[in-house]
Amino acid sequence: MSEAVTRTVSAPPGLLASLDPLLREWLPRQRWFAGKGRPVTGFTPVSVTELLPPTATLGLYHLLVRARQPLAAGHGGQEQQPGDCYQLFIGVREALPPRLAPALIGHVTRGPLAGRTVYEALHDTRPAELLLEALRTQARIGGLRFERDPRREIRSGLVPRLVTAEQSNSSVVYGDTYILKLLRRVVPGVNPDLELPLVLAREGGTRVPPPTAWLLADAGAGAPGPPAAEPYVLGVLQPYVQGATDGWELALRALAKCEDFLADARALGRATAEVHTALARALPTVSLGHPQLRSLVDGMTERLHAAVRAVAALRPYEAELRSAYTALEDLASEGYEWTAQRVHGDLHLGQCLRSPAGEWSLIDFEGEPARPLAERRMPQPAVRDVAGMLRSFDYAARSVDPPQADWAARCRAAYCTGYAETAGRDPRTEPVLLRAYETDKAVYEVLYEARHRPEWLPVPMAAVRRLAGSGAADPT
Incomplete structure (x- = not known):
């Protein structure tokens, strides 16, 4: 990936519809899913971005979707509007190697990915490497904006590993140099997880690791309806405190x-x-x-x-x-x-x-x-x-x-x-x-x-x- 990559992408028609039945089963089982106890009845897309076109070996999609669920008892069973928005990284393979078995979402039976296996892509080395490279090069891919502090260089070639401890978000560690926190339940607007560490870095404080790079999404890009007034903050890359x-x-x-x-x-x-x-x-x-x-x-x-x-x-x-x-x-x-x-x-x-x-x-x-x-x-x-x-x-x-x-x-x-x-x-x-x-x-x-x-x-x-x-x- 070259410096300052800008790429216009479009997801294949029917992609979310083909994933819908699998995501309804998989999403409520995730630690970071907030709507436990109520079934997911469907999804509304906020943005769907193709990060890697599916080939014989690997494909990668970034999704922002709102999960529709019935309201709690006493609301007449009406569906929740507008629904919580979640960030998903969907990997696509012909078949999963044994090392990725815990990441399985399911096997697609219809639509553009019919016959393929989809899985939680953050468990996989190549998709995680792609995210760091996109941040390093300040890429623009569809409605996604990978930005970084121009004063801070990002090393390439670092080996990623997913943090498997239970969290309300997901984190990937690169070597012993960076940690990328990816927010799962997201809303448009200024997120204090990026805002306050940036402020403290300008103050010269040493008690909070300074943001090195961050991932934003222009809400509504690639989805029907007008975009939101403010972008979504999706992730923050910070120095990893080695041995902490x-x-x-x-x-x-x-x-x-x-x-x-x-x-x-x-x-x-x-x-x-x-x-x-x-x-x-x-x-x-x-x-x-x-x-x-x-x-x-x-x-x-x-x-x-x-x-x-x-x-x-x-x-x-x-x-x-x-x-x-x-x-x-x-x-x-x-x-x-x-x-x-x-x-x-x-x-x-x-x-x-x-x-x-x-x-x-x-x-x-x-x-x-x-x-x-x-x-x-x-x-x-x-x-x-x-x-x-x-x-x-x-x-x-x-x-x-x-x-x-x-x-x-x-x-x-x-x-x-x-x-x-x-x-x-x-x-x-x-x-x-x-x-x-x-x-x-x-x-x-x-x-x-x-x-x-x-x-x-x-x-x-x-x-x-x-x-x-x-x-x-x-x-x-």
Whole structure:
């Protein structure tokens, strides 16, 4: 592929229709599919791009499709509109070699690919190599735009490998040099997973790997109907932190060896504060007075009501949990104000990497994918990220038998101490705000675990009992 490739492509007619029955079965089984529990009734194309024309050995298609599903019970069985949009990489072969057996989607029986086998192409070396080469050369293929930071060169010829750990997206590592995160559930607009690391790179920070390249799609290219006003952010290429271990794994190792985690927790608090300070310096901050806090509290209360309706175990604690939110509104009505800024939005131990030299990095600024993009980009009190990390220490401590509540409490305190050393303010000096955000996070966790991992439900329920009974964010 030569420099600055621009290629106009058109997918064969009937391609999506021929894949439809296979994708209906395959898509709901994927970890990153958000509509579990409801059947897929069909697909609406957003864009269909031929990256490699199918030959006797290999073909490759890039799809953005909206999955049509019936709405939840109580909506009369009507189909969801417009439907979640997913990014798919479809490989085409005559037959799959044994190494690609786990990637099988199915065998096409009709349409332009009849008689061929289709599979998840990111498992395959050649399609993954093509993506890196397209980013390196800043290719334009149909409605896809492969862009990169002109100050950063991309090496070619690196061997790709798909990260097989369970993720809400997909990641490909190239050698030990880059990692390409490909978003699966996508929406048009500015995605904070690209936006915030770019901002932090301009600030000269070292706590977040700077974006090297990124993949965009002009929404609606090659599909019927007018295109969306903003492109889709589909993927981000960043330096790979060689030899790094994520905080969740490190915490579990420490627990297994009956070791404390205090030095790491404190250093992680300092790293979080560095990122918050840089974001507040680079992007606008706002003051949250009574009207803004009332809106925030209303959102928390609505999420609590929805969770209580769905999870019966929450009902005995509803009134006490709601008091965490009303206490915050009471302070706001007395004239208290808080500062809001851009934050990570979904911070936990798994979103933090420690290098072999002991330096901590923060990754994955996408926020909670289930929430609207506009909400994920809104300024929030920095304590929201702090609350997420405090809950993560609790999760780690309660994932072992017997649970180590004292271990979690010490780590939580060390994290807040480290944060205060860099930020100049201790999150524990705002207990009402911290309790409200930690309660909101625990309620979210209860609903998630009840739906997806019922065996984990006792972990957030223990936090619910503590938050409802103590009236404080931390028992220490």
